[in-house]
Amino acid sequence: xxxxxxxxxxxxxxxxxxxxxxxxxxxxxxxxxxxxxxxxxxxxxxxxxxxxxxxxxxxxxxxxxxxxxxxxxxxxxxxxxxxxxxxxxxxxxxxxxxxxxxxxxxxxxxxxxxxxxxxxxxxxxxxxxxxxxxxxxxxxxxxxxxxxxxxxxxxxxxxxxxxxxxxxxxxxxxxxxxxxxxxxxxxxxxxxxxxxxxxxxxxxxxxxxxxxxxxxxxxxxxxxxxxxxxxxxxxxxxxxxxxxxxxxxxxxxxxxxxxxxxxxxxxxxxxxxxxxxxxxxxxxxxxxxxxxxxxxxxxxxxxxxxxxxxxxxxxxxxxxxxxxxxx
Numbered sequence: 001x002x003x004x005x006x007x008x009x010x011x012x013x014x015x016x017x018x019x020x021x022x023x024x025x026x027x028x029x030x031x032x033x034x035x036x037x038x039x040x041x042x043x044x045x046x047x048x049x050x051x052x053x054x055x056x057x058x059x060x061x062x063x064x065x066x067x068x069x070x071x072x073x074x075x076x077x078x079x080x081x082x083x084x085x086x087x088x089x090x091x092x093x094x095x096x097x098x099x100x101x102x103x104x105x106x107x108x109x110x111x112x113x114x115x116x117x118x119x120x121x122x123x124x125x126x127x128x129x130x131x132x133x134x135x136x137x138x139x140x141x142x143x144x145x146x147x148x149x150x151x152x153x154x155x156x157x158x159x160x161x162x163x164x165x166x167x168x169x170x171x172x173x174x175x176x177x178x179x180x181x182x183x184x185x186x187x188x189x190x191x192x193x194x195x196x197x198x199x200x201x202x203x204x205x206x207x208x209x210x211x212x213x214x215x216x217x218x219x220x221x222x223x224x225x226x227x228x229x230x231x232x233x234x235x236x237x238x239x240x241x242x243x244x245x246x247x248x249x250x251x252x253x254x255x256x257x258x259x260x261x262x263x264x265x266x267x268x269x270x271x272x273x274x275x276x277x278x279x280x281x282x283x284x285x286x287x288x289x290x291x292x293x294x295x296x297x298x299x300x301x302x303x304x305x306x307x308x309x310x311x312x313x314x315x316x317x318x319x320x321x322x323x324x325x326x327x
Contacts, residue, residue: 048267049073055264056081058256059100059119060093063126069093081276089278096122101276104268112261116206119257120199128196130253131212135193137247138186138219144228144240145186152224154178161222165214182224189215213258220251 056071060083067086074080083089083097096118103115112119119127155161158178167175175181192212197205219225228244301318302310310318 051260052264052267052271055256055260056083056100058126059115059123059261059264060096061123061126063123063129079274081274082279083276084279088280094278097276097278101272104265105272107269109265110262111265112258113206113210115261115265116209117202119261120197120202120205123257124197124199127209127257130250130257131193131196134212134216134247134250134254135190137243137250138190138193141240141243141247142186142190144243145182148228148240149179149182149224152179152227155223161224162218163221165218165221178222178224182219182222185215185218189219209257213255216251216254217259220248220255 053071053073057069060069060071061067070084072082072084074082081101085093089097099118100115100122103109103118109115154177158175158181159165159167161178162181167181171181189212192208192215197208199205225244225248228240229248298310298315298318301314302308
């Protein structure tokens with residue numbers, strides 16, 4: 001193995017570790033702090049430029065196999081938005097970017113809903129993929145929900161479990177117990193995500209996605225889900241934790257097309273107008289090829305930390321905090 005191959009393998013392993021640690025996730029967490037203290041939290045203000053650029057790329061992503069879009073800022077002189085694709089951008093790509101930038105910069109648009117005609121046309125297959133994946137995750141946890149709810153003690157005030165969800169509008173003054181409300185949201189999202197959107201009926205699809213978002217947002221915030229993902233007090237926790245982690249990510253990904261795009265619009269009001277350009281260069285002779293990565297996550301972590309071996313304490317924390325990475 002040449003030095004370049006070794007370097008490429010290490011970079012690839014570290015990128016995979018970052019992915020597993022969810023630093024590539026819209027809901028990023030500080031896992032260095034997790035490994036030290038066991039605490040989990042979201043950097044709500046972390047890297048706003050990264051979140052902005054990630055959502056730009058999301059809004060251009062069609063969902064076609066193998067197609068990848070990226071966005072970056074060029075701040076060397078006058079700030080520019082730089083767009084790129086793993087291939088030469090097509091006229092449709094260029095037109096879509098022009099339309100997106102015009103829409104998010106419009107003073108008349110303040111949230112994601114007016115963009116849904118564009119998003120369904122441009123991103124329909126990718127949106128449907130996220131809907132389908134969410135459906136699979138919720139169905140995979142249905143039995144776990146039932147069993148864990150038998151021993152879960154919810155907040156006395158059920159509105160604390162569902163922040164920013166208007167339960168009174170849904171149930172009136174007789175709000176049922178937490179388990180019932182949770183089951184109702186789960187049933188609703190299973191029904192809504194059983195099929196994708198109808199690209200031919202933008203109005204109906206926009207309304208349907210708004211309902212999916214409402215249910216996904218409701219499921220994303222309760223302490224119950226956080227307990228499944230982060231807690232240690234339930235007998236089923238270890239067995240369903242990986243599935244709960246995946247569900248939380250997929251809820252976030254579905255919400256991104258509304259909450260993320262709305263944030264994008266608000267940030268665009270602060271940043272725009274700025275010029276944008278596409279990377280039009282093509283590259284040959286890049287030396288692309290297959291790289292053999294180690295199949296042991298502990299070895300990959302050891303190399304990333306530049307250690308010959310991991311301490312028993314760190315191994316235990318990896319086992320408990322990141323079980324999905326070690327499967």
